[in-house]
Amino acid sequence: MEEVIKLDSIEQYNKLYGQKTLHPLVTVVDLSDVSTFPTHAIMNFGIYALFLKQTHCGDLRYGKQTYDYQEGTVTSFAPGQIVEVNMEPGMKPLCQGLLFHPDLIKGTSLGKEIKHYSFFSYASNEALHLSDEEKGIFRDCLEKIRMELIRPADKHSKRLISRNIELLLDYCMRFYERQFVTRTKVNKDILVQFEELLDKYFQSDFPQMQGLPTVKYFADSVHLSPNYFGDLVKKETGKTAQEYILEKLIDVAKEEILGTNKSVSEIAYELGFQYPQHFTRIFKKTVGHTPTEYRVIR
Structure with missing residues (x-):
């Protein structure tokens, strides 16, 4: 049986893709410049993750379904989900994303509301397709979180990071509802x-x-x-x-x-x-x- 990579921490994910860990419970990643990455792997997520893909570079599979995962789509994973990654020969994982551990949001408003973001439990072939404007909003939210991660931590850090993650998820909910309308x-x-x-x-x-x-x-x-x-x-x-x-x-x-x-x-x-x-x-x-x-x- 093929080995399943368990990603129970931010550190484990960052090591897998050669990323620097700035915070033990949350990371913003840009995989366009990674030098080490698995070309084929089965991953068991123990953390939350959202990725904005920039170009088609391979397939992601959830169970028996393949992601509808082309340029300009967002996919999301929740703790407990297993995903198979297959990279095309010579391609790199060109995407930006946010990953955070469930412990980060405990005791916050986001911790109480996280179950309401139903796209985290969607099957993986139901990717979110973004317009150019929506991509810009997604990247802007990631940048706000990244800026909080690189500055020295203070008493406001956890709340600001959590609220910016919540802002990103709220935008994603808006984009999902828009997608239902445009795919009438x-x-x-x-x-x-x-x-x-x-x-x-x-x-x-x-x-x-x-x-x-x-x-x-x-x-x-x-x-x-x-x-x-x-x-x-x-x-x-x-x-x-x-x-x-x-x-x-x-x-x-x-x-x-x-x-x-x-x-x-x-x-x-x-x-x-x-x-x-x-x-x-x-x-x-x-x-x-x-x-x-x-x-x-x-």
Whole structure:
């Protein structure tokens, strides 16, 4: 089995790429002038990282997916993610980036908000594509952090570094939301697939075999991560993916209740519920009546 490089500290990453460590918990890197770097490696990140790539120089893989990682894209990694790096022969890793250890943000406002930056848990083939103006903003934020790292530390250093990282992440969230808007046609196509998959799921034996449909099931089916898929559905429909699934489930349930003589228990099992009481509870919460009441009043 191929060795996995564990990157649990800033020092480990800097050594791997021949970078100088100015702070034990955070670094700003420019890999355009590195002399030592792995041409092929599998890395297990124990730190947060964001990279702005300047040109295509190789492939990054996360699981079975390859990054959509061309010039002017940003990729992000969170602790626990494993990434495979494959450099093309004769190429260098031309990119700028920020890496920081989780300990850096403990006790800060960023530490409390870090889970809200959902792009850290996106699948790696969902890179963020930046405009020239957005690239400039990204680099400017990196420069502000770098300036704090090269000056002597004082009582303000940790807070200023943390706030500048937070500023960069906030801009990235804005860029991600913009990307959902500019890729409307692609998103609409995915929603069409989602609808078709929902129909097929409830028309098949999947509910009885696999249970209630999950967001992950549909995200995997369209080759997106659950977080990215959920954000896409929310942006396009105003509903969460889970709400969208529930709406479809209730619609199918109504058809079965009114269009057949099946018992409530039979309908519940066919929809994927393990217990009829669970189905009744969800149906009443959503519709305002139990399945039995709904059958009578309709």
